[in-house]
Amino acid sequence: MNVRDLVVAMLPEHLLLAGIVVVIARDLLPGKPRDGFVPALAFLLLAAASAAFLSLIWYQGSPFPGQLSVTPSDLMAKAVILALAVPVLMLTRDDFADGRFPVLLLASLYGIGLILSADSFLTLFVGLELMSLPVYALVVLAFRGPPSAEAALKYLVLGGVASATLLMGAALIFGAGGSLSTAAFVAALGSPDAMAVAGAMLVLAAFFLKAAIVPFHAWAPDAYEGASVPATAFMAVIVKGGVLLAAVRLFAQAPLGGPVADLVAVLPLASIVWGNLAAMRQSSFRRMIAYSSIAHAGYLFYALLGEGAGRTQAVLFYVLAYGVMNVLAFAALPRRERDADADRIDSLRGLYSRAPFASLMIAVAMLSLAGIPPLPGFVAKFLIFKNVMEAGYTLYAVLGLVGSYLGIYFYLRVIQLMFMSAGEVDDGRGAPRRLMRSASLLSLGAALALMIFPGWFIALF
């Protein structure tokens, strides 16, 4: 074990840990309670920058051989996730005055850092747990009565099931091949041994559960609706992105074939179709976003059908475009006295006359999520479907595209309510979020960059 690697390879994680320590320490100091926002933001930015820097200097190392290693593309994935966490952290500023939210957020990000560099199922499991446990707390943190508790409990139980499934799968793979390394997963995929294949399927099912793929999706709408806006944004963007990137890393460019390919095609297709259909009927904004995120998880898993080398690129670009747009929508969403009011899609009626800037931002986000050009959601979708078609899955690509068509309606309906329907009178208490404008402008800037220079990002990933 090389000390330099130990420091450098996990530099982003070390910085996150330092952030956690600093925020907690400041909380413990005597005097008035301090909010942990500024140090958390500073360390988060440092961590994101260090990951991006290490990736750009083409660093790779394995501080714990067999358990943990990083490559430039892993580091780029971390940089993207950490950068997306910046506007999410900014959203928490008003809801959570103390240091609890930033600490939980940084801890969860640490877990994502681990799963994005895990070489064995042990590290992967530890990382997944570290990622998920703080999120259970994040969901209840904005406790607003039974729905929040119910949401957190559902999420917790389903998360437990996912962990158990993963462990069972890892155990079967270990039993078949005698190895806990993630490389054994790829070997198990193509193995004639039924036990190994069953293990691989279970591992895949655990990822489907975490990413809310049909039929493992039912927890997501409840959890999203029960949680606060920043926690929902974190689950929809950061957790989902981290899980997908970890899945891509796990498949390690291995070509798919046989029953696994069918599984990776059929379930995500079902997610795309069902997510988009169910989203049409929702009256709660966060539930709608939950179903939309189920559909988007479908597109993301589609990327696994593509050729090995293009997968990471496609998923990274997609996660970035999708994440930026979700954060933009959540940042611009107006606040109300009662959270349940703000969450009603109907409360967006006539928003343009009350808050033109916010409604334009939400409109941009909706159009991009719908995948309408020239917004970045389109290029992201194009990249995935291009890879799928090039890998020979023409039928699935066409079906997926038609499935994505189903989603256009409910995104446009949000725009219709904001711009084309007469609104309620403003209750005047919808205090603007302090950092709402900066978070939305940050996301908008990223969206514009993705829109004007997609080639640059694609070359980078």
Place this chain on the structure above:
Amino acid sequence: MGDALLLDVVLFLPLAGVALLIALPSDREDSIRHASLAVMLVQFLLAGWLYLRFDAASDGLQFETRLPWIAAWGVYYQIGLDGYNVLLVLLTAFLGPLVVAGAFSAIRKDVKLFYGMVLLLQFAMVGTFVAQDLFLFYLFWETMLIPLFFIIGIWGGERRIYATFKFVLYTAFGSIVMLAAVIYLVYSLDATTGVTSFAFTDLYRARLPLATQVVLLTAFALSFAIKVPMVPLHTWLPDAHVEAPTAGSVVLAGVLLKMGTYGFMKLGFPLFPDAARLLAPVFGTLAVVSILYGACLALVQTDIKKIIAYSSISHLGYVMLGLISLDLIGIQGAIVQMVSHGLTAAGLFLMVGMIYERCHTRELAAYGGLAKALPVYSVFFMILTLASIGLPTTSGFTGEFLVLLGAFGASWQAAAQGDTLRLALAVAAVGGVVLGALYMLSFAGRFLFGAVKVPHGTQADLGFRESAILVAIVVAIFWLGLFPAEPLRKTELAAKAYQQLVMTARVPDAAKLAREERR
């Protein structure tokens, strides 16, 4: 070099206009209106300059810009003028200021957003015409939906939300199917020739088996035929036209419908020539059905906006007939007919908008004898009506006459060889001209003559702004009707290139494939 940049300026000027509007405060509505008009006028002047400088004798792209955009996929930002698009770009730039000026008095709500959307739409439309890279084309093609969704949905009539959703969902469905075909096409070009490119010129060289061509052409045609629109995919059009504000109807009829026929001419047929020739009878039949069915529907409407909406279906049928005739004269006629319909339909929709602003009804039965009540209005209306019918000396005559000449010319030879379908189609298309005269003249007769009936009492005749808009359109109509030789010369090489592309077989060489397999 400086010339190449000029086209970029024309393209991006409306976008700069949007930035300018954002900088203006929303309550200074008149400044917003004038700023938008100024931007559009400058764009028209520059586009006119480009048109004058366009060299009719030179084959290939002029004023071309080509920059790598998404290098990894072979996507280029490539724009340029050629015979295919030079007239359509001029038409789009010409209608821009008229649309803006026409909306001065009609749009009172959210003025800033409205003109922002109009400018955005202008950007996307010019972009669709000048794009020479399939990816870029698709991007602009779809971008058009966004501002139109807003324009119809916010400033439209009573059933505007239904109409705007119907329009967007219809066209988006076509687009998504086309997207699948685009990806497949580019991928197969890559797989067969090793070239990863979206450039039209590279894609024209793709060799695909006939069955693949048929499937891909069907996918492209679905998208284009919805835009044209061809019967039976036309049902979105009456709703969108009737509910849209005047500016929306004018842009829809004037420019947007031509996107469909332009798509067939630039992409659909030349990309899949063998399938196009195979399916020519189908497209020809649909075109003639559109001509006749659109005319019949126009005949029985009681809403004046609907009459013009259905007449558009009929007129665009001629364009399709000319394109699929593959006769040089017919193709030229189709191009002229596109521009001509852009002028007459835009003019008629503007005039309907003007009378609606005064009388607040579109029921034909509510009007009568406008020739006495509003003489200036009636003169312009009569000229546009006659141009729409295709009276000689107007642009409508040039277009329809050339299309029919081409359709007959091509079908004589076919009929001599025993294929009488094309002759029958050409004869039936002539029936459309008669029906066209019937519905437009009976419409104008009831509208302008007879006992004077003006809803809400006496109304003021056209003002200076309105007259100026109509004078511009009438001048353009007579220019194209009296001196068609000049514009036709500029499109001639493109028409020949199109004919050449569609006539040349491009299925893979079976013998060569077998040789390669043996190797």
